[in-house]
Every structure is written in C-alpha cells, then in structure tokens.
Amino acid sequence: MGEPVVRCTGVVVRFGATTALDGVDLVVWPGELVAVTGHSGAGKTTLLGVLAGLVRPAEGEVVVGGVRVTGLAAAVGAGVSLVPQGNGLAAVLTARENVLVPLLARGVDAGAAPARATAALDAVGLGEVHDHLVEELSGGQQQRVAVARGLALAGPVLLADEPTSELDHTNREVVLRLLRARADGGAAVVMATHDPEAAAAADRVLHLDDGVAVPG
Numbered sequence: 001m002g003e004p005v006v007r008c009t010g011v012v013v014r015f016g017a018t019t020a021l022d023g024v025d026l027v028v029w030p031g032e033l034v035a036v037t038g039h040s041g042a043g044k045t046t047l048l049g050v051l052a053g054l055v056r057p058a059e060g061e062v063v064v065g066g067v068r069v070t071g072l073a074a075a076v077g078a079g080v081s082l083v084p085q086g087n088g089l090a091a092v093l094t095a096r097e098n099v100l101v102p103l104l105a106r107g108v109d110a111g112a113a114p115a116r117a118t119a120a121l122d123a124v125g126l127g128e129v130h131d132h133l134v135e136e137l138s139g140g141q142q143q144r145v146a147v148a149r150g151l152a153l154a155g156p157v158l159l160a161d162e163p164t165s166e167l168d169h170t171n172r173e174v175v176l177r178l179l180r181a182r183a184d185g186g187a188a189v190v191m192a193t194h195d196p197e198a199a200a201a202a203d204r205v206l207h208l209d210d211g212v213a214v215p216g
C-alpha cells in the first residue's frame with residue numbers, strides 16, 4: 001500500500017495561553033484531497049502552517065515524504081507548497097512574476113519556468129492579465145494568482161488555505177476542479193475551508209473544534 005505523503009502525529013501548538021492545536025493526527029495519501037473545516041479560530045490555518053514548516057509544534061511531529069518537517073526549509077525540501085490565506089502576493093510584481101519567481105527560487109529550469117507559469121495562470125482563467133500588476137487585480141483575481149502559484153510548483157503536497165473564499169461560483173468550481181485534478185495526479189492536497197461546496201468536493205473532511213479533531 002506504500003506510505004502516506006503526510007503523517008502528522010499528536011500535534012500540539014500553543015500561542016501563549018491559547019492551545020491552537022491539541023493533539024491532532026492527520027494522514028494523507030497520494031491522490032487524496034482532504035478538507036480541513038471548523039469555526040473561525042478552530043486551528044485550520046495553524047495546522048496548514050505546521051505542515052508548511054511555518055509553525056513549530058510544542059509536541060508531536062510532521063513527516064512529509066519520509067522527511068521530518070522541522071521548519072520551512074525541510075518543508076520546501078519535501079516539496080510542500082502553500083496557497084496562504086490572504087494570498088501572500090507581491091503587489092508590485094505582475095501576476096506572471098508572482099508565479100514565476102517561486103519557481104525559479106525552487107530551482108525549476110529557467111528555460112521551462114515561464115511556460116509553466118503561463119500554463120498555471122491560463123488554467124485559473126487569468127490568460128488576459130498575466131502582465132498586470134497584482135495591485136491592479138480584483139480580490140478574486142488575486143486569489144486565483146495565488147492558486148496558480150501553488151499549482152505551478154507542482155510538488156507532492158499542495159496546501160491551500162481557504163482558496164475559494166473570494167471567488168464567484170464559476171471560479172470556485174474551476175479552482176476546486178484544479179485541486180481535484182492535482183490530487184488525481186498523485187499529489188496530497190489539503191485545503192482549509194469554510195465553504196460547504198469545497199468541503200463536499202474533498203475525499204475526506206478533518207473537522208477541528210477548538211484545536212481538536214472531531215469526527216465529521
């Protein structure tokens with residue numbers, strides 16, 4: 001049966017007196033799209049942060065592709081990419097540059113990277129605005145640039161934090177279809193969401209309640 005891509009065991013995260021995650025276990029296999037749901041403040045972003053090596057747990061461990069994730073460098077090395085909440089785009093770069101720069105930073109061949117960036121932007125329906133500055137784009141367009149950036153990285157683990165929150169129905173379906181396709185291609189995809197339609201598109205739901213995983 002092979003190995004899961006992501007194995008998260010007994011993860012506890014505390015921010016001062018707040019316990020954001022309280023012993024969370026999560027296993028994700030290649031080909032799975034998992035939705036993480038829960039009320040605002042339940043710990044969804046924190047969990048994705050732990051998987052992305054951005055948040056260090058007080059207890060427990062995360063293993064991705066057989067590598068223990070001890071920080072950002074380990075997560076990047078294991079091929080984790082994150083579509084962050086708030087998109088994390090550089091406003092003064094173009095849509096295309098926002099997708100291209102991380103590809104080059106991760107060592108994608110400079111000859112191949114531009115076509116990959118273009119294809120990812122086309123896939124999310126942004127063919128017309130490749131060369132527009134991000135600050136000139138609408139919130140929904142910016143969100144799709146962030147999704148394109150995550151998709152273009154094409155690693156074995158794609159994390160997406162509320163990737164459809166700014167989108168209309170049509171674009172939400174486009175993004176969900178792309179995440180589904182990425183999982184069908186063998187990646188492990190983990191998506192935090194408040195959107196019941198997005199959760200319904202997942203193979204499985206991990207529901208968090210005040211940092212505790214509860215049966216969905």
Ligand SMILES: Nc1ncnc2c1ncn2[C@@H]1O[C@H](COP(=O)(O)OP(=O)(O)OP(=O)(O)O)[C@@H](O)[C@H]1O
Pocket residue numbers: 015018019020038039040041042043044045046047085
């Ligand atoms: N950097 C931080 N410093 C202090 N507390 C934090 C920090 N990040 C998160 N928290 C707290 O941890 C808890 C979980 O927050 P988290 O952002 O993971 O929730 P969430 O489920 O993603 O919420 P939302 O749906 O609103 O994005 C909250 O109580 C939050 O206030």
